[in-house]
Amino acid sequence: MSTSIDVxxxxxxxxxxxxxxxxxxxxxxxxxxxxxIGLTIVGPFIAPHSxxxxxxxxxxxxxxxxxxxxxxxxxxxxxxxxxxxxSILLLSMSATLLGxxxxxxxxxLAAITKNKTDEFIMRIFDVILSFPQILLALLLVSMFxxxxxxxxxxxxxxxxxxxxxxxxxxxxxxxxxxxxQAATALGETRIRIxxxxxxxxxxxxxxxxxxxxxxxxIATIASLAFLGFAxxxxxxxxxxxxxxxxxxxxxxxxxxVLPVIAIAVLTIGTGLCxxxxxxxxxxxxxxxxxx
Amino acid sequence: xSDGLRIVDLRLDVEATGNDIVDQVTISIAKGxxxxxxxxxxxxxxxxxLAILGHTRRGVSLNCGQVFCGDTEILGLDESAKRKARGHLxxxxxxxxxxxxxxxxxxxxxxxxxxxxxxxxxxxxxRNSRIREMMEEVLLPTDDDFLRRxxxxxxxGQQQRVGxxxxxxxxxxxxxxxxxxxxxxxSTQAHVLATIRQMTSKHGVAALYITHDLAVVADIADEVAVxxxxxxxxxxxxxxxxxxxxxxxxxxxxxxxxxxxxxxEVVGLSGRAxxxxxxxxxxxxxxxxxxxxxxxxxSFPEEVNVGVSHSxxxxxxxxxxxxxxxxxxxxxxxxxxxxxxELREVSAGYSSIxxxxxxxxxxxxxxxxxxxxxxxxxxxxxxxxxxxxxREWTGSMFFNGTELAKSARQRSxxxxxxxxYIFQNPYGSLNPRxxxxxxxxxxxxxxxxxxxDAGKSVLxxxxxxxxxxxxxxxxxxxxxxxxxxxxxxxxxxMSNPEVLVCDEVTSALDVLVQAAIVDLLGSLRKNLGxxxxxxxxxLPLVRSIADEVAVMSEGRIVEFGPAxxxxxxxxxxxxxxxITATPSIARSLR
Numbered sequence: 001m002s003t004s005i006d007v008x009x010x011x012x013x014x015x016x017x018x019x020x021x022x023x024x025x026x027x028x029x030x031x032x033x034x035x036x037i038g039l040t041i042v043g044p045f046i047a048p049h050s051x052x053x054x055x056x057x058x059x060x061x062x063x064x065x066x067x068x069x070x071x072x073x074x075x076x077x078x079x080x081x082x083x084x085x086x087s088i089l090l091l092s093m094s095a096t097l098l099g100x101x102x103x104x105x106x107x108x109l110a111a112i113t114k115n116k117t118d119e120f121i122m123r124i125f126d127v128i129l130s131f132p133q134i135l136l137a138l139l140l141v142s143m144f145x146x147x148x149x150x151x152x153x154x155x156x157x158x159x160x161x162x163x164x165x166x167x168x169x170x171x172x173x174x175x176x177x178x179x180x181q182a183a184t185a186l187g188e189t190r191i192r193i194x195x196x197x198x199x200x201x202x203x204x205x206x207x208x209x210x211x212x213x214x215x216x217x218i219a220t221i222a223s224l225a226f227l228g229f230a231x232x233x234x235x236x237x238x239x240x241x242x243x244x245x246x247x248x249x250x251x252x253x254x255x256x257v258l259p260v261i262a263i264a265v266l267t268i269g270t271g272l273c274x275x276x277x278x279x280x281x282x283x284x285x286x287x288x289x290x291x
Numbered sequence: 292x293s294d295g296l297r298i299v300d301l302r303l304d305v306e307a308t309g310n311d312i313v314d315q316v317t318i319s320i321a322k323g324x325x326x327x328x329x330x331x332x333x334x335x336x337x338x339x340x341l342a343i344l345g346h347t348r349r350g351v352s353l354n355c356g357q358v359f360c361g362d363t364e365i366l367g368l369d370e371s372a373k374r375k376a377r378g379h380l381x382x383x384x385x386x387x388x389x390x391x392x393x394x395x396x397x398x399x400x401x402x403x404x405x406x407x408x409x410x411x412x413x414x415x416x417x418r419n420s421r422i423r424e425m426m427e428e429v430l431l432p433t434d435d436d437f438l439r440r441x442x443x444x445x446x447x448g449q450q451q452r453v454g455x456x457x458x459x460x461x462x463x464x465x466x467x468x469x470x471x472x473x474x475x476x477x478s479t480q481a482h483v484l485a486t487i488r489q490m491t492s493k494h495g496v497a498a499l500y501i502t503h504d505l506a507v508v509a510d511i512a513d514e515v516a517v518x519x520x521x522x523x524x525x526x527x528x529x530x531x532x533x534x535x536x537x538x539x540x541x542x543x544x545x546x547x548x549x550x551x552x553x554x555x556e557v558v559g560l561s562g563r564a565x566x567x568x569x570x571x572x573x574x575x576x577x578x579x580x581x582x583x584x585x586x587x588x589x590s591f592p593e594e595v596n597v598g599v600s601h602s603x604x605x606x607x608x609x610x611x612x613x614x615x616x617x618x619x620x621x622x623x624x625x626x627x628x629x630x631x632x633e634l635r636e637v638s639a640g641y642s643s644i645x646x647x648x649x650x651x652x653x654x655x656x657x658x659x660x661x662x663x664x665x666x667x668x669x670x671x672x673x674x675x676x677x678x679x680x681x682r683e684w685t686g687s688m689f690f691n692g693t694e695l696a697k698s699a700r701q702r703s704x705x706x707x708x709x710x711x712y713i714f715q716n717p718y719g720s721l722n723p724r725x726x727x728x729x730x731x732x733x734x735x736x737x738x739x740x741x742x743x744d745a746g747k748s749v750l751x752x753x754x755x756x757x758x759x760x761x762x763x764x765x766x767x768x769x770x771x772x773x774x775x776x777x778x779x780x781x782x783x784x785m786s787n788p789e790v791l792v793c794d795e796v797t798s799a800l801d802v803l804v805q806a807a808i809v810d811l812l813g814s815l816r817k818n819l820g821x822x823x824x825x826x827x828x829x830l831p832l833v834r835s836i837a838d839e840v841a842v843m844s845e846g847r848i849v850e851f852g853p854a855x856x857x858x859x860x861x862x863x864x865x866x867x868x869x870i871t872a873t874p875s876i877a878r879s880l881r
Contacts, residue, residue: 178720179730182782185678185699186737187707200724 016204020273020280029272036266040089043082051075051083051236059252068254071245081258084236087148088225088263092217095152099159099217100210106160107167108194108202111175122168125161133158133216134223146229155220159213166209170202204281211274215267222263238263294359295322295497296343296381296465301356303338303347310568312338312351313521320497320514322464325488327500327508327529329544330518331564331801332772336501339518340467342366343499344383345373360465379409381465382458386473388450392442398453399438402426405460425456429486448479452486459490466491469501476665477830481872484511503801505548506831509533510874514600517541520564520575527601533876537595537603540576547806549831551858551870552877557835559807561757563771574605582607628656631822632677632690632710632790639672639684647672647684647846654790659816659823661833661854664843665869673843674794674826678712691789708738711783715795717775721767727753727778728763734786748785756781756811773804780811790822791815798829809836830873834858842866 020026048065049055054074061069068077106125110118128136133155140154174180175198183193224230225239233240238259245255301316313335320326330336338351343358345365358365360381368376377383385391393401402422405411412418423433429452431437442450451471458466468487472480488511491498500512508515508529515532517525517540525538536542546558562579565571574592577583592604632654639647647669654660664670675681677688679699688695690710696702711734714720721730728749735745750760756777767775776796783791793812797805813836815821825837833840833854840857842850842865850863861867 178714178716179722181680182712182714182720182779183733185680185707185712186734187699187702187704188733188737197722201722203724 016207016277016280020276023276023279025272025279026276029269029276032265032269033273036085036262036269037089039082039262040085043085047076047079047082049076049079051080052234053079059248059255061252061254068258069252071241071252071255072248073244077241077245077252077255077258080236080241081238081262084238084241084259085262085266087231087235088218088221088238089266091148091151091231092155092214092221095155095159095221096210096214096217098152099156100163100206100213102156103160103163104167104199104202104206107164108171108198110164110168111171112190112194112198114175118168121164125164128158128161129165131158134220137220137224138227138229141224141229146224146231148231151221151224151229151231155217158220159217163206163209163213166205167202170205171198174198174201204277208274208278208281211270211277215270215274218263218267218270294319295324295361295495296320296499297357297359298339298343299357299359301339301342301358302354303335303342303356304352304354305567306350306352308568311354311521311570312567313342313518316356316518316521316523318499318516318523318526320465320499322495322497323492324513325491325498325500325511326514326516327502327512328516328518329502329505329508331503331803333566334518334564335521336503336518337469340383340469340499340501343465343467344377344381346377375409378405378458378463379461380463381467382461382463384451384454384458384466384468384471386470388447388454388471388474389442391454392450394442397439397441398445399435402438402453402457402460405457409461411461421460425460428459428490429453429456430482431456446479447475448483451475451479451483455483455486455490459494459496462494464496466496466498467501468498470503471500472507473502473504476828477869477874478665478872480507481874484874487511504874505533505544505802506550506874506876506879509876509879517544520570521567522575522604524576524605525601525603527598527603530880531598531601533880535598535601537597537601537608538576538605539580539582539607541603543803545876547803548876549806549809549829549835550876551831551834551873552875554834554855554859557806557809557832559805559810560803561773561807563773628658628820628822630654631656632824633688634673634677635687635689637673637676637684637686637688639669639676639681641683645846647676649686650843650846650848652841652848652851654822654824656789656822657816657820658839659812659825659837660839660841661825661827661837662841662843663827663830663833665828667845668843669846670826670828670843671794674712674792674824677790677824678710678792679707680712704738708734708786709788710790710792711786711788712792713776713779713783713794713796716799717772717779717796718767718799720779721775723767725766726763727765727767727770727781730767731778731782731785734782738786745785752781752784755784755815771804772800773807776800776804776808777811780808780815784815784819787819788821790824792824792826794826795828796825797832798827805832812836830858830870831875842869 055066055076056063056070056074058070058072058074063069066076066078071077106121110121136158137154141150144150180193180197183197222239225237226243230237230240241259242256249256297319299317302314303312304310305312316339328336328339345368347353353366363380365376403418406418406421412421426433431449431452472483475483502508512529515529516523519540525541532541533545536545543560549555549557560579565575571588573588573590577587586606592606594602594604595608596602597608630653634650634652637650638645650673662670672681676684679702682698690706699707731749732742732745735748736742749763753760753762758777797808812823816823827833837854840854841848844865850857850866858870861870
């Protein structure tokens with residue numbers, strides 16, 4: 001009988017995340033994201049004024065001690081900018097987390113049941129998907145109130161079916177593979193097969209989907225605030241700031257332009273990350289090194 | 292006779308790294324002759340085949356070399372001249388006919404396209420008559436109805452014959468056949484091979500036949516070139532290669548190939564060929580060669596003539612008389628153990644279509660029962676029903692006297708662990724996100740053992756399948772196909788099973804690895820008293836491994852009996868035709 005000599009040592013191929021980090025666009029995207037998140041964390045502590053403090057005449061520039069002047073009520077634009085990112089980021093992160101978790105679970109469940117449960121989940125998804133994301137969120141927050149919880153629920157609800165469909169698609173091909181059959185033959189429980197056999201094999205698409213949904217959540221939550229559905233209308237919030245100060249953009253541009261830049265940079269950062277991830281995933285799917 | 296195809300010193304590199312995929316390939320084929328290019332997966336066979344068409348795959352670049360088709364050098368031509376040469380001067384028959392024909396076009400139209408692209412024939416009538424002529428040559432109907440069919444309305448063998456007709460359409464002088472019969476059943480394969488042989492000799496075409504199946508080589512080829520790690524290690528006439536192989540690698544290949552005409556113990560070889568960039572500067576086979584010396588490892592061996600048009604790249608040729616590669620496992624003994632698994636009138640199907648009818652089988656302790664049949668015969672459905680993976684069946688199954696429930700979920704844990712199923716494709720049967728240890732402890736953990744206790748058995752089991760302990764911490768991606776299949780077997784052995792259901796476990800593996808796996812199963816059976824149900828379409832292999840054979844056709848068992856008598860002296864006409872259609876090395880050389 002022969003003994004096995006490994007003639008060739010094969011290195012373990014590095015995972016999606018690590019490969020993606022070698023791409024320029026992911027590095028830039030992640031860098032931008034870290035800066036923006038850092039800004040929203042540190043911002044409130046370094047803000048020279050409180051978010052509701054009246055410091056001078058409204059809509060004025062060139063005020064000593066106020067870098068970007070005052071807004072339409074005479075509050076410090078710079079301070080409100082530094083403070084106003086936190087709620088958007090917190091809300092969109094929570095909404096993304098909730099939406100993708102529920103979506104992933106339902107997607108996996110649909111893929112593994114392949115019967116009436118699958119049908120039921122998918123048709124519910126179709127109903128939710130028939131509403132544009134912002135419309136569904138608006139409907140909910142305008143029916144009740146724009147509390148943080150409800151905003152998160154509303155955005156998560158519109159995120160769930162989008163994630164669910166992707167995960168179901170990815171999981172369907174995994175479920176057919178022999179190692180899932182092998183686990184079935186051994187008598188593993190359904191729930192274990194779901195989380196231990198199938199889930200680890202859909203992390204690639206899941207990661208891409210999380211970063212993509214995060215981008216959309218930021219935009220949706222900022223839009224809701226712009227339309228007047230912020231949890232606290234008097235508090236600083238990038239979306240609210242744009243709406244409040246857009247009328248006076250000609251005389252005092254910073255009040256609207258600063259939050260616009262912030263939201264744009266934030267979404268570009270997450271967008272670059274998700275793009276890098278999906279490029280690598282597509283490359284890996286084709287069997288390449290993911291360049 | 293003049294050369295139809297001449298490849299001179301061909302070298303192709305991986306574009307990114309500059310490492311060679313194939314190097315120093317020099318082959319010539321006379322008109323009307325077939326040369327078989329033999330090698331394991333990854334040896335560079337297809338790369339050479341495509342280079343003859345002046346084509347390189349993405350990421351592969353030509354370093355040096357020339358390819359002459361007749362008097363034309365292909366590699367030096369510009370793109371448009373290459374395009375004209377393809378199909379006209381040199382043509383290609385790919386492996387999978389179902390994906391090489393355009394599913395949206397009728398076959399008549401596809402044949403016409405070739406002729407039009409190369410301005411063959413000057414009128415529509417001339418082309419029409421050429422199409423009919425081509426169809427006649429490959430033994431297909433020539434009527435309009437048939438030509439108006441779409442590829443999916445043809446059988447696999449018919450599709451491949453359309454592929455052959457397309458390749459021969461413009462009367463090329465060179466044809467490259469890339470494993471054209473790999474996906475086909477033996478009887479279809481026999482017809483396709485006959486067609487290829489007849490077409491090449493009739494039209495004086497030089498054919499390069501790429502394959503890994505030595506029995507097919509013996510059947511169709513005049514000459515053989517053996518490719519190992521991108522180098523031609525031995526070249527010669529078919530008879531010389533099989534009866535007097537000079538290179539140790541060729542010897543191992545011949546020793547590993549099962550043969551339907553003789554009862555033969557197959558001998559495997561462990562390890563794998565080094566991939567591009569990992570090749571040593573000396574002989575690439577030195578790492579696995581029992582005769583290797585420092586000289587082998589340090590300098591790349593030159594071609595040595597060992598006979599009339601027979602050469603090998605081995606410095607040991609002529610110096611050392613190679614000992615015969617002898618099987619070490621003792622011959623299969625016929626066991627008369629007690630019945631362990633019994634099937635009584637099992638019928639199975641998918642919703643309303645029945646694919647298995649009244650199958651009754653008995654497997655005894657320590658016995659290897661081979662279930663053979665062509666694709667669609669229902670053999671896999673039977674094995675899946677035994678494994679509890681297919682629920683739609685009627686009849687009854689008894690395991691150690693107790694009746695088995697339909698699906699794995701309804702069976703008791705002990706039963707599930709006692710009957711272990713091993714899958715065809717080792718690339719799919721292991722979870723890529725788990726280490727080998729985590730994969731193979733599962734049967735014991737399900738059996739109620741703690742993970743730590745179960746972990747203790749891992750090393751014992753890895754040792755049983757001849758894998759080093761270090762493999763426990765690896766991931767499936769780091770293993771070769773043969774090693775993965777060993778891991779799959781190790782997982783099955785964890786729970787001390789009584790029956791192994793092996794579903795085509797060697798069909799995705801190269802012949803040397805196949806022999807090693809067969810070897811392993813044989814010794815496990817002997818040492819552990821396992822009963823094995825070996826499901827396969829590979830008849831020659833059956834003769835090397837099984838005690839009893841059940842031949843299945845269209846969902847029924849048509850012949851059952853001891854392996855030697857069923858294959859050596861078949862009674863049923865179906866079995867007879869199956870065996871006659873199976874190519875055999877011994878029979879071809881006779």
